[in-house]
Amino acid sequence: MKRAVELKINGDTYELLVSTHATLLEVLREKLGLMGTKRGCDLGACGACTVLIDGEAYLSCLMLAVDAIGKEILTIEGLSEGGDLHPIQSAFVEKGGLQCGFCTPGMILTAKAILDQEHNPTEEVIKKKMAGNLCRCTGYKKIVEAIMSVTE
Ligand code: FES
Numbered sequence: 278m279k280r281a282v283e284l285k286i287n288g289d290t291y292e293l294l295v296s297t298h299a300t301l302l303e304v305l306r307e308k309l310g311l312m313g314t315k316r317g318c319d320l321g322a323c324g325a326c327t328v329l330i331d332g333e334a335y336l337s338c339l340m341l342a343v344d345a346i347g348k349e350i351l352t353i354e355g356l357s358e359g360g361d362l363h364p365i366q367s368a369f370v371e372k373g374g375l376q377c378g379f380c381t382p383g384m385i386l387t388a389k390a391i392l393d394q395e396h397n398p399t400e401e402v403i404k405k406k407m408a409g410n411l412c413r414c415t416g417y418k419k420i421v422e423a424i425m426s427v428t429e
């Protein structure tokens with residue numbers, strides 16, 4: 278069954294016809310071409326599909342698109358302003374917090390949700406709250422360093 282929905286994504290409003298069982302991840306990637314939101318496990322286990330919904334980090338592979346109606350959705354494409362990288366994005370670049378980059382959009386959006394709620398978290402807090410975002414390349418050290426550098 279399909280349903281007409283209005284989704285607010287990165288400040289724009291999209292009117293779409295979506296399957297009622299389509300995940301938000303599927304709609305972002307397949308209907309809107311917002312490929313920055315990654316499909317890793319599609320099972321809620323890797324964090325690669327993280328987006329912000331009303332400022333909170335959510336796994337878009339576990340959320341139905343119809344459940345996002347009326348909410349403000351932020352994907353990695355909406356994070357930089359006027360072509361300038363967000364400070365967390367710049368920190369990942371400067372500190373070498375990425376290699377292949379597959380996990381990076383989810384990492385950065387989860388970090389944004391953490392730092393928006395708590396401006397000066399400890400390294401332990403960051404590690405604990407980032408635990409749902411997996412990276413196969415970096416060993417996490419530089420990711421944590423990058424996030425810590427934004428708090429300083
Ligand atoms: S793709 Fe959603 S958690 Fe892995």
Ligand code: FES
Binds near residue numbers: 379
């Ligand atoms: S940089 Fe490759 S998975 Fe994290």
